Amino acid sequence: MIRMVGVAKVYPMGSEISPILEDVTLHVPQGMLAAIIGPSGSGKTTLLNLIGGLDTPTQGQYFLNGQDVSHFSREQWAHERNRTIGFVFQSFQLIPALSARDNVALPLVYRGVAPKVRRAQADQALEHVGLGHRRDHRPSQLSGGQQQRVAIARALIGDPALLLADEPTGNLDQATGQEILALLQTLNRAGKTVVIVTHSAEVAHACRQVIQMQDGHLVRVAQEMERV
Amino acid sequence: MMTWRDGVRLAFHGMVSNKLRTLLTMLGVIIGVAAVIVLVAMGQGASSLVTSRIETLGTNVIFVSPAGGTPFPVSEATVIARALPFPTIVVPEMNTGATVSTLTASGGAQVVGTTPAYIHIGAVSLAAGHFLTPLEMTQDQPVAVLGANQVQTLFGGSNPVGASVMIMGQQFRVIGALNRVGQGPGASQDKDIFIPMTLAQSLLSTTQLSQITVKTPSPDQANLAADYLTNLYTNTFGSANAVTIASEDQVLQTLQATRATFTHLLAGTAAIALIVGGIGIMNIMLVSVTERTREIGIRQALGATREDILLQFLLESMAMSLSGGSVGAILGVGLVHLVPVLWKTPAVFSPNALILAFVFSTAVGLGFGLYPAIKASGLDPIQALRYEG
Structure with missing residues (x-):
C-alpha cells in the first residue's frame, strides 16, 4: 500500500536548512494496522503528512498503491486524498457550523455527488459508527468520543483504502480512547489499511506493525511476528 | 471538484451564518445601487422636462x-x-x-x-x-x-x-x-x-x-x-x-453638454459609493478567511482543490454583493416613485440604470472578492489545520 524509498523532508529555516525527516525507507502492506511511534519532534506527524500528501517530500520516492506519487501536484493530491485516503485527527477537525451529517458528507461534496445521495451515505456512515441518532447535532453538542466517531464516519464515507489517524485517542479519556481504537481495529479487519501516529503504548501494542521514529530517522520497524 | 450548485449553496450558507455582519457589509452596496437608480432617474426627469419645454417652444x-x-x-x-x-x-x-x-x-x-x-x-x-x-x-x-x-x-x-x-x-x-x-x-x-x-x-x-x-x-x-x-x-x-x-438650437446643445457632464458626475458618485461598498466586502471576506482558516484546512484535507476553495469564497462575496444589489435595486425603484411625491421633482425610472447597477455590483463582488479568495485558496493545509482561531 505504502512504499517509501530514501524519503527526506527539509524545511528552509532562514539561511539554515534543517532536515525534519531523513532517509526514510518504509513499506506498509495493504490491510496492515500500523503505528508510528516516537518522542515529540521525532518526525512522526511529518511522516504521516507525507503519506497523506498534505506535504510533499524534498527527496526520495513514494509509491501509493503502486503509483509513483513523489511529484504529485497539490491538485493531484487533493483528488488522491478525496478518493483513497481518510483522515482522523487528534482535535477531530470538524466544521463547527455544520451538522454531524453535513460534516460526514463533506468528502462527497468534492466528488460532485448529488446532495440526496450524500445525505443517505452520510446517515449510513453515522449508523456504522453508532451515531445515527445524532446526525442533526452540531459538533459542539457532541462529546469528544462522539466527535471522533463523526470524524471517523467522515473518513469512511468515501470508502478509501487507507485510513490515516494522527493521535486519534490523544484528546480522549482512556475508556473512550479504547472504543475508538476498537473501531479502528474493526475497520482494519474489514480490509482498510490503517496507519496511526500515537504516543500510547496501548495503541501501539494493538497494531501489527510498529514504525519507530527518532530525530527524523526511522530507527526500527517491528512486525507482529518479531514481537511475539 | 465541487459542483456549481454546491458552490452556490455553500456561499449562501456562509452568508446567513453571520446575518448582522452580512447585512452591515451589504449596506454599502445597497446604498450604492439605490443611489445609482435614484440619481439617474432624477437626472433623466430633469432633462426630459427641459427638453419637452424646448420642444414646445420650438427651435425656430x-x-x-x-x-x-x-x-x-x-x-x-x-x-x-x-x-x-x-x-x-x-x-x-x-x-x-x-x-x-x-x-x-x-x-x-x-x-x-x-x-x-x-x-x-x-x-x-x-x-x-x-x-x-x-x-x-x-x-x-x-x-x-x-x-x-x-x-x-x-x-x-x-x-x-x-x-x-x-x-x-x-x-x-x-x-x-x-x-x-x-x-x-x-x-x-x-x-x-x-x-x-x-x-x-x-x-x-x-x-x-x-x-x-x-x-x-x-x-x-x-x-x-x-x-x-x-x-x-x-x-x-x-x-x-x-x-x-x-x-434654441444652441441652448439645446448646451443642455446636452450639461446633461453629459451631469451623467458623468452621477456615474462617478455611484462608482465611489460602490467601490466603498466593495472595500467593505473585501474587508469582511478577509476577516472571514482568517476566521475560517481551520475550515479551509479541513476542506483541503478532505479533497478540496485550490479551485474549490477559490470558488467558495468568490461565490460568497458575489452572493453578498448581488444580494445587496437586489435589495438596493428594490429600494431604488421604490424611491424613484417616492421622489416626485416628496420633492415635487420629476424622476424617470430607467431600466438601463437597473442593468448598470447589477453589472456594477457583480463586478464589485468579483473584483473585491478575488483577493481574499486567492488568499484562502493559497493556504497551506498543514498550517491551516494547526491554526488556533
Missing part, C-alpha cells in the same frame, strides 16, 4: 440680449424686424424685479414689459382671461397678466381676472392668468407679471430693453436670422460681442 426661436453696457433701446426691435428678409415675430422685453401686492397679500415678482406678440412665441399659454391686446397697449391701460406663482401668492390660486394688483405703487387690473411653466433652462415665467411695454417704460423710467425674442417660420431661418443679426451688430458696434445672440 432666437434671443438677442445686450452684453455689458451696450445700449439696447426699444427702437432696436424695429431695427431687427427690418434687418431680416423674411417675416418674423419680434418681441421686445424689459424686466425688473419689484414688490407687488393686493389688499391681502404681497410678494416679489419679475415685472416684464412686453408687446401683445409675446404670447405668439409659444413660451407661455393662458389659463384664464386674455393676454395684452394692441388696444390696451396703445391706450397705455394699466393691465397685467400673472404667472402661475403670482396667481398662487397673490390670489391663493383662485381666478384673478378682474381683480387689482399694486405694482411699484401703481394700480393694475388683472386681465389674464398663465398656465404653470415649471423649471427649465433660464428663468421660469411663473414668477412674472406681464404689463404693456409702453407703460413699463414710464414705470421703470427707462428705454433700455433686456431682451428681444425673434421667432422665424422655420428652424433653418432661425439660424439664418442669427447670422444676419451677428452681421448687423458687428457693423453697428464694431463687434459681434456687443450683443448675445442665442438660438
Whole structure:
C-alpha cells in the first residue's frame, strides 16, 4: 500500500536548512494496522503528512498503491486524498457550523455527488459508527468520543483504502480512547489499511506493525511476528 | 471538484451564518445601487422636462440680449424686424424685479414689459382671461397678466381676472392668468407679471430693453436670422460681442453638454459609493478567511482543490454583493416613485440604470472578492489545520 524509498523532508529555516525527516525507507502492506511511534519532534506527524500528501517530500520516492506519487501536484493530491485516503485527527477537525451529517458528507461534496445521495451515505456512515441518532447535532453538542466517531464516519464515507489517524485517542479519556481504537481495529479487519501516529503504548501494542521514529530517522520497524 | 450548485449553496450558507455582519457589509452596496437608480432617474426627469419645454417652444426661436453696457433701446426691435428678409415675430422685453401686492397679500415678482406678440412665441399659454391686446397697449391701460406663482401668492390660486394688483405703487387690473411653466433652462415665467411695454417704460423710467425674442417660420431661418443679426451688430458696434445672440438650437446643445457632464458626475458618485461598498466586502471576506482558516484546512484535507476553495469564497462575496444589489435595486425603484411625491421633482425610472447597477455590483463582488479568495485558496493545509482561531 505504502512504499517509501530514501524519503527526506527539509524545511528552509532562514539561511539554515534543517532536515525534519531523513532517509526514510518504509513499506506498509495493504490491510496492515500500523503505528508510528516516537518522542515529540521525532518526525512522526511529518511522516504521516507525507503519506497523506498534505506535504510533499524534498527527496526520495513514494509509491501509493503502486503509483509513483513523489511529484504529485497539490491538485493531484487533493483528488488522491478525496478518493483513497481518510483522515482522523487528534482535535477531530470538524466544521463547527455544520451538522454531524453535513460534516460526514463533506468528502462527497468534492466528488460532485448529488446532495440526496450524500445525505443517505452520510446517515449510513453515522449508523456504522453508532451515531445515527445524532446526525442533526452540531459538533459542539457532541462529546469528544462522539466527535471522533463523526470524524471517523467522515473518513469512511468515501470508502478509501487507507485510513490515516494522527493521535486519534490523544484528546480522549482512556475508556473512550479504547472504543475508538476498537473501531479502528474493526475497520482494519474489514480490509482498510490503517496507519496511526500515537504516543500510547496501548495503541501501539494493538497494531501489527510498529514504525519507530527518532530525530527524523526511522530507527526500527517491528512486525507482529518479531514481537511475539 | 465541487459542483456549481454546491458552490452556490455553500456561499449562501456562509452568508446567513453571520446575518448582522452580512447585512452591515451589504449596506454599502445597497446604498450604492439605490443611489445609482435614484440619481439617474432624477437626472433623466430633469432633462426630459427641459427638453419637452424646448420642444414646445420650438427651435425656430432666437434671443438677442445686450452684453455689458451696450445700449439696447426699444427702437432696436424695429431695427431687427427690418434687418431680416423674411417675416418674423419680434418681441421686445424689459424686466425688473419689484414688490407687488393686493389688499391681502404681497410678494416679489419679475415685472416684464412686453408687446401683445409675446404670447405668439409659444413660451407661455393662458389659463384664464386674455393676454395684452394692441388696444390696451396703445391706450397705455394699466393691465397685467400673472404667472402661475403670482396667481398662487397673490390670489391663493383662485381666478384673478378682474381683480387689482399694486405694482411699484401703481394700480393694475388683472386681465389674464398663465398656465404653470415649471423649471427649465433660464428663468421660469411663473414668477412674472406681464404689463404693456409702453407703460413699463414710464414705470421703470427707462428705454433700455433686456431682451428681444425673434421667432422665424422655420428652424433653418432661425439660424439664418442669427447670422444676419451677428452681421448687423458687428457693423453697428464694431463687434459681434456687443450683443448675445442665442438660438434654441444652441441652448439645446448646451443642455446636452450639461446633461453629459451631469451623467458623468452621477456615474462617478455611484462608482465611489460602490467601490466603498466593495472595500467593505473585501474587508469582511478577509476577516472571514482568517476566521475560517481551520475550515479551509479541513476542506483541503478532505479533497478540496485550490479551485474549490477559490470558488467558495468568490461565490460568497458575489452572493453578498448581488444580494445587496437586489435589495438596493428594490429600494431604488421604490424611491424613484417616492421622489416626485416628496420633492415635487420629476424622476424617470430607467431600466438601463437597473442593468448598470447589477453589472456594477457583480463586478464589485468579483473584483473585491478575488483577493481574499486567492488568499484562502493559497493556504497551506498543514498550517491551516494547526491554526488556533
